[in-house]
Amino acid sequence: MPELAEVAYYAKQWAPGLGRRVTGIRIHPEKRLFRGEDTAALVAGLTGATYRAAHTHGKNLLFEFSGGAWLGGHLGMTGHLMARHDSGTSTGDVRLYRPGSPAHENPKHHHLVLEQKGRQLVFSDPRLFGRLRFHRGASPPRWWRQLPPEILSEHFTKDRLSHFFARRRGSPIKALLLDQAVFPGIGNWMADEILWLTKTDPRTRGGELSTEATASLWRATRQLTRNALRTIGRDWSRPPDTWLFNHRWSDGGRCPGCDAPLAREPIGGRTTCYCPTCQS
DNA sequence: CTATTTGTTTATCC
DNA sequence: AGGATAAACAAATA
Numbered sequence: 001m002p003e004l005a006e007v008a009y010y011a012k013q014w015a016p017g018l019g020r021r022v023t024g025i026r027i028h029p030e031k032r033l034f035r036g037e038d039t040a041a042l043v044a045g046l047t048g049a050t051y052r053a054a055h056t057h058g059k060n061l062l063f064e065f066s067g068g069a070w071l072g073g074h075l076g077m078t079g080h081l082m083a084r085h086d087s088g089t090s091t092g093d094v095r096l097y098r099p100g101s102p103a104h105e106n107p108k109h110h111h112l113v114l115e116q117k118g119r120q121l122v123f124s125d126p127r128l129f130g131r132l133r134f135h136r137g138a139s140p141p142r143w144w145r146q147l148p149p150e151i152l153s154e155h156f157t158k159d160r161l162s163h164f165f166a167r168r169r170g171s172p173i174k175a176l177l178l179d180q181a182v183f184p185g186i187g188n189w190m191a192d193e194i195l196w197l198t199k200t201d202p203r204t205r206g207g208e209l210s211t212e213a214t215a216s217l218w219r220a221t222r223q224l225t226r227n228a229l230r231t232i233g234r235d236w237s238r239p240p241d242t243w244l245f246n247h248r249w250s251d252g253g254r255c256p257g258c259d260a261p262l263a264r265e266p267i268g269g270r271t272t273c274y275c276p277t278c279q280s
Numbered sequence: 281c282t283a284t285t286t287g288t289t290t291a292t293c294c
Numbered sequence: 295a296g297g298a299t300a301a302a303c304a305a306a307t308a
Contacts, residue, residue, distance in 0.1 A: 003286060032303075059287080077287050078305080109305090127305050129287055170298065180288080188286045249286095269299070271285080 002075040004058055004151075004185025005228035009236055010081040011054040011061055014121045017083060017114065021050050022065070024115040032128045033111045042134035045069040046114065051121070055140075057147050058184030068137055072144065076129030084120045148181050151225045158218045165214060169207025173217075175268030176206055183221065189245060190228065192273050194220045196244040196257075201279050202267045248273040 002010060025046055029039035049065035056062075061073035073079070112123040112132055123132065135141035149155035164182050165173075177183050177191035186194070195202050197220040200213065209217070231239045239245045244262075247253035253262040255275035264273045 006286080074287085077285070127285090127287095127303085129303070131288090168297075175298085178287085190286085270287095 002059060002079065003187030003190050003228075004056075004225065005190075005231070005233035006236075007059050007061065007075060007185070008056050008229055008233035010075065010079075011056045013081040013083055014051070014054060014063070015083075016085070016119055017051045017116050017121045018053070019050065020116050021048065022046050022114045022116060023048075026110075026113040026115070028111045031111050033123075033125060033130055033132050035131070037133050039134075041136070042071070042132075045134060045136055046071065051114070051116075057144065057150060058180060059187070060144070060147065060184075062140060062144050064140075070135040070137070070141055070144075072131075072133040072135065072141060073123065074131040076125060076127065076131065078127040079123070079125040079130035082122045082124065084122055086118050148184055150184060151186075151221055156218075156222070158215050161214050161218055162211070165206040165209050167206075169205060171206050172202060172268045173200060173204045173206060173209065174202040174270065174272050177217075177221075178268070178270065185225070186221070188270050188272075189248065190224060192248060193224055193244050195274060195279060196255075197224065199278050202272045202274050244273065244275075 025043050027034070027039060027043065034042075045067070046065060046069055049067050049069050051063065051065055053064040054061065055064065059074060061075070063071040063073065065071065075081075106126070109124045109126045110122050111125060111128075114121040123130075133141070133143075139145070149160070160182070164179075165176065168176055174191055174195065177186050177194060178188070180186075183191075192202070194217060198213070198216045200217065227239070231237050241247075242256050244256065247256055247262060248264075251264065253273070254260065255262055255278060257275065258277050260275055260277040262273055263276050264271060266272065
């Protein structure tokens with residue numbers, strides 16, 4: 001489910017645990033979520049540590065703990081973070097695209113639970129495409145330090161996009177927007193929104209994009225990132241109906257620009273929603 | 281029972 | 295070598 005704005009929202013769901021000690025941990029170490037990790041070191045490193053901070057980068061998460069312990073995370077398709085309180089309330093576990101889905105509430109999917117006095121911090125992932133990793137050290141792990149420039153950083157430049165589009169000249173732009181090495185945090189719905197905003201046919205090949213088209217995509221990517229962080233990323237509030245977002249999820253949707261029926265078909269290996277009238 | 285899914289990695293072919 | 299595409303992963307939902 002989560003793209004950059006959803007990840008930013010979920011990262012805040014463990015905030016009730018900030019500055020507080022982890023008294024115990026429960027994990028499902030055999031699950032795919034922990035592939036390649038030393039789960040014994042993870043348990044040893046986090047037990048008794050104080051939860052200090054949450055960071056995000058694109059779709060990546062990094063939780064910082066006292067004693068040089070770091071928990072890295074990726075939510076995959078269905079990952080989800082929540083804080084459960086002993087009082088019986090919980091936060092962060094009801095704001096789903098499909099409200100009412102019981103999947104995330106099922107404890108069998110709670111693959112990591114950090115116990116604290118008064119609450120539990122839960123990482124749930126029914127489909128197990130996500131990932132959890134552990135690092136011990138004075139600074140963040142290397143995989144984190146080597147992530148590409150974020151979309152809102154000064155290093156995310158039009159020039160960078162031009163070179164990328166030239167190199168991948170044969171791929172449809174839809175597929176290129178999903179490349180995390182260049183567009184960190186962009187996922188399926190954000191890619192479609194960017195293409196709709198710029199009136200770009202999703203099948204356009206990288207090599208067919210002019211300097212002007214590249215500049216337009218660069219601007220739209222940054223603008224959408226800011227706006228998504230201000231709505232979904234802030235409090236999961238629903239974007240305005242002027243976005244493609246509210247019209248894209250099922251058959252029968254209409255373009256918020258021209259009211260033509262929207263098309264949904266696989267492009268670049270993913271279901272793509274676009275307006276055949278505006279984007280051609 | 282079948283088709284679909286908002287992500288990433290790996291295999292395969294060119 | 296490097297790019298393009300498909301399959302695999304796992305589980306819920308329509």
